[in-house]
Amino acid sequence: xxxxxxxxxxxxxxxxxxxxxxxxxxxxxxxxxxxxxxxxxxxxxxxxxxxxxxxxxxxxxxxxxxxxxxxxxxxxxxxxxxxxxxxxxxxxxxxxxxxxxxxxxxxxxxxxxxxxxxxxxxxxxxxxxxxxxxxxxxxxxxxxxxxxxxxxxxxxxxxxxxxxxxxxxxxxxxxxxxxxxxxxxxxxxxxxxxxxxxxxxxxxxxxxxxxxxxxxxxxxxxxxxxxxxxxxxxxxxxxxxxxxxxxxxxxxxxxxxxxxxxxxxxxxx
Amino acid sequence: xxxxxxxxxxxxxxxxxxxxxxxxxxxxxxxxxxxxxxxxxxxxxxxxxxxxxxxxxxxxxxxxxxxxxxxxxxxxxxxxxxxxxxxxxxxxx
Numbered sequence: 519x520x521x522x523x524x525x526x527x528x529x530x531x532x533x534x535x536x537x538x539x540x541x542x543x544x545x546x547x548x549x550x551x552x553x554x555x556x557x558x559x560x561x562x563x564x565x566x567x568x569x570x571x572x573x574x575x576x577x578x579x580x581x582x583x584x585x586x587x588x589x590x591x592x593x594x595x596x597x598x599x600x601x602x603x604x605x606x607x608x609x610x611x612x613x614x615x616x617x618x619x620x621x622x623x624x625x626x627x628x629x630x631x632x633x634x635x636x637x638x639x640x641x642x643x644x645x646x647x648x649x650x651x652x653x654x655x656x657x658x659x660x661x662x663x664x665x666x667x668x669x670x671x672x673x674x675x676x677x678x679x680x681x682x683x684x685x686x687x688x689x690x691x692x693x694x695x696x697x698x699x700x701x702x703x704x705x706x707x708x709x710x711x712x713x714x715x716x717x718x719x720x721x722x723x724x725x726x727x728x729x730x731x732x733x734x735x736x737x738x739x740x741x742x743x744x745x746x747x748x749x750x751x752x753x754x755x756x757x758x759x760x761x762x763x764x765x766x767x768x769x770x771x772x773x774x775x776x777x778x779x780x781x782x783x784x785x786x787x
Numbered sequence: 788x789x790x791x792x793x794x795x796x797x798x799x800x801x802x803x804x805x806x807x808x809x810x811x812x813x814x815x816x817x818x819x820x821x822x823x824x825x826x827x828x829x830x831x832x833x834x835x836x837x838x839x840x841x842x843x844x845x846x847x848x849x850x851x852x853x854x855x856x857x858x859x860x861x862x863x864x865x866x867x868x869x870x871x872x873x874x875x876x877x878x879x880x
Contacts, residue, residue, distance in 0.1 A: 559810075560788055560796070570800035574809045581813070620820045627816075628809040635805050733817070737824060744828040751835045760835035 530755050532606055533746045536739040543736035550729030557722035565719075572719075574632040580727040582625035584734055585653060586688055588618035592660070593685045596678030608674035609749055611681065612664045613741035617734055619657035626650060637701050645694035646702035649687060656684040670749055845872045 526532050558576035565572035592614040599607035629647070630640040641647065660677045667673035695704045706715050715723075750756045790796040799806040849871040 571802035624813045631805045631809045740824045748831045760832045763832045764836035
């Protein structure tokens with residue numbers, strides 16, 4: 519059943535596959551983000567209560583949803599690596615952690631900047647905000663553990679266990695607005711069935727969400743490839759790749775400097 | 788179009804500071820993540836390449852050393868050189 523997946527357990531195959539995917543993901547995300555954000559800033563109507571501060575929504579909500587999505591993906595990869603010892607799953611988990619941390623930070627900061635004019639405070643220790651802050655700390659802990667050990671397998675195990683324990687935070691974040699009294703509003707877009715939002719606001723949101731998703735996929739590809747290289751640095755294909763990239767870089771710097779050093783005839787005028 | 792002039796667009800209905808703070812910080816964080824990811828990739832590749840160059844130098848040095856010690860060609864093979872290089876990298880660290 520999973521036979522088509524099997525070749526991708528080879529680091530070189532995965533590396534090349536992500537290398538092919540990466541530029542397309544960046545292109546698609548740029549297109550979606552430009553359309554989505556221009557729509558959000560210029561063409562979407564202002565909220566009848568919140569006015570134009572509502573435009574923060576188009577970054578805040580996709581960032582918050584995707585921060586949780588990345589965490590789930592990272593924890594799934596950690597599970598695969600702990601249970602089945604997939605080394606590449608470890609590399610992908612290590613690649614996802616910093617990206618998730620950045621998007622969690624974006625969700626928190628945009629949330630604060632939205633809370634100040636709407637609630638009258640930048641920060642309040644209520645359930646949704648606190649659990650989102652814990653998500654950020656979980657990401658930081660996972661990143662720290664990945665970097666804490668020289669032995670990447672050991673680091674992956676420690677970070678993997680932390681990310682699996684941290685999964686408990688995801689339902690807490692999602693249901694925090696129902697379980698506790700909170701300033702944060704309830705779910706609007708992630709409700710099953712019809713979202714409680716008009717289509718003129720919903721469409722630009724969806725496009726922004728897609729744009730950020732593709733951006734994250736592209737960033738994961740980039741960081742995953744770096745992780746694969748670092749973890750396979752003794753393999754012949756990685757060594758060859760590194761030497762070739764060094765050579766092409768030297769050639770570029772050589773061309774821009776007219777290559778004085780390599781041309782002895784030029785200096786003897 | 789929701790705004791009638793550029794000034795009105797910048798003003799964001801009085802919420803300019805909060806809206807542009809959100810968009811600005813988000814853009815800055817994402818650009819930082821992107822640039823640091825790219826530079827990290829380059830650093831890793833460079834480190835791997837540099838280590839190979841260092842290894843190559845050590846191999847040459849080991850070969851010359853062996854010739855000085857009076858070993859003849861057939862005795863100096865890849866295995867001996869590799870062992871010598873590994874020994875010298877161990878001593879360095």
